[in-house]
Amino acid sequence: MKNLLILCCLLVGSTLLYAQQERPNIVFLFADDAGYADFGFQGSSTMKTPNLDKLAKRGVLFRQAYVSHPTCGPSRAGILTGKYQQRFGFEENNVPGFMSEVSASDGDEMGLPLEEKTVGDYLKSIGYRTGYFGKWHQGGADRFHPTKRGFDEFYGFRGGARAYYPYERTPREAQNRLERNFGEFKEHEGYLTDVLGDETARFIERHKNQPFFAFLAFNAVHSPMDANPDDMAQFPQLEGNRKKVAAMTLAMDRACGVVLDKLEELGLAENTIVVFSNDNGGPSNVNASSNYPLSGVKSTYLEGGIRVPFLLSWPSRIKAGTEYDHPISTLDLLPTFFAAGGGEPGKVTDTDGVNLIPYLTGENFGRPHQRLFWKRDVRAVVRDGDWKLIRFGDRPAELYYLPDDESELNNLAAAQPARVRELFNLLFEWEMTLERPRWLLKREYELKDVERRIKYRDQVKLFSEERQ
Structure with missing residues (x-):
């Protein structure tokens, strides 16, 4: 009887261990201000991204992936919570930084509300070891710190932008000091993009025997344009910021390669979900990124401001080398990761994202989203099916049918007044579910976004020579 009891205990223990080992590890590689077109897997013949191109061949390339906001901080808030940050x-806009002239809370007091549950919280609740590396941008006060928002480990900076080489003196923006875990401030050695890749690989090494979630949030290729001279030498045909952004993209791809190689080295690649994406459209006016063939740039609601590159690889479950054409959102990451990790679907509450895995395995052939929404102040967007309405503050609304016009050059609003009214109503109904903004920008920044939209409305033409 005693021997039978021991045998049962061993069987139960081995079954639990097997189940734990079968749970996928999760790695999220996240770029900052990258151009939609600036990757080999997106068709660029200029950029050098061999590691991400390899990842694309191992997984799914999404042709219509969207962020929930065309600027850094709100986009991240949506990803972390799985719901519209509005x-x-x-x-x-972002919490604090160069646009932190606000009408409500100020400075460090702005941040992701404490009552909001993050993807880190969800994954920790089902036994994952969680690590966050790089740019946080969700509040500078201690109570907003990543280690208090669901992440066991942190290496990065709390703010929104910093130099890529070590500061000799404390930076003017204290949030941009490099920090390990909580309150351990010390500058790195070398080029920050490489350092973040190395730190993430070490996290994976430390936790190779348990399920882990590594969120690698690069500040590349956000300004300042601190390119590595050796990387710039790889692009003799380019000049100015275009040369620098190419070099910074190469460095980011190299850091991604360090992480991906570590997964291979440890035999974890087959059962690891790896996602690569970007926080918003490229700001061509700042870093010379290209969003071709999309019109618009960061901070605008044209496709070039909100549509982003998106890859997902899970070799043991998802067929390699495929493409997915229906619209998806970065809001989908939280429910997808939680479900893949074995979490009960009912435990993810009050989110706007959906679990993407059934759509990628052929269990569900429908659209993950019939409607997607975006909003900042008066400007707002609804995409209903393949129709997209943009509401402006300084001109009549515009309507586009995206399957025929992804560059948004043929405004159909005058020809489709009934559809415009219908979409206005959908947008208004959604807005009635939102909270008032916790902080507001000075009006001059809204004017800057209007000017940017006008100037870069047809930026699709600016990079066409690179594609010929």
């Missing part, structure tokens, strides 16, 4: 008042 629902908890994170609508207007």
Whole structure:
């Protein structure tokens, strides 16, 4: 009887261990301000991204992936919570930084509300070891710190932008000091993009025997344009910021390669979900990124501001070398990761994202989203099926049918007045579910976005020579 009891205990223990080992590890590689077109897997013949191109061949390339906001901070808030950030008042812009002239809370007091549950919280609740590396941008006060928002380990900076080489003196923006875990401030050695890749690989090494979630949030290729001279030498045909952004993209791809190689080395690649994406459209006016063939740039609601590159690889479950054409959102990451990790679907509450895995395995052939929404102040967008309405503050609304016009050059609003009214109503109904913004921008910044939209409305033409 005693021997039978021991045998049962061993069987139960081995079954639990097997189940734990079968749970996928999760790695999220996240770029900052990258251009939609600036990757080999997106068709660029200029950029050098061999590691991400290899990842694309191992997984799924999404042709219509969207962020929930065309600027850094709100986009991240949506990803972390899995729901439209406007629902908890994170609508207007980044928390604090160069645009932190606000009408409500100020400075460090702005941040992701504490009552919001993050993807880190969800994954920790089902036994994952969680690590966050790089740019946080969700509040500088201690109570907003990643280690208090669901992440066991942190290496990065709390703010929105910093130099890529070590500071000799404390930076003017204290949030941009490099920090390990909580309150351990010390500058790195070398080029920050490489350092973040190395730190993430070490996290994977430390936790190779348990399920882990590594969120690698690069500040590349956000300004300042601190390119590595050796990387710039790889692009003798380019000049100015175009040369620098190419070099910074190469460095980011190299850092991604360090992480991907570590997974291979440890035998973890087959059962690891790896996602690569970007926080918003490329700001061509700042870093010379290309969003071809999309019109618009960062901070605008044209496709070039909100549509992003997106890869997902899970070799043991998802067929390699495929493409997915239906619209998806970065809001989908939280429910997808939680479900893949074995979490009960009912435990993810009050989110706007969906679990993408059934759509990628052929269990569900429908559209993950019939409608997607975007909003900042008066400007707002609804995409219903393949129709997209953009509401402006300074001109009549515009309507586009995206399957025939992804560059948004043929405004159909005058020809489709009934559809315009219908989409206006959908947008208004959604807006009635939102909270008022917790902070507001000065009006001059809204004017800057209008000017940017006008100047870069047809930026699709600016990079066409590279594609010929």
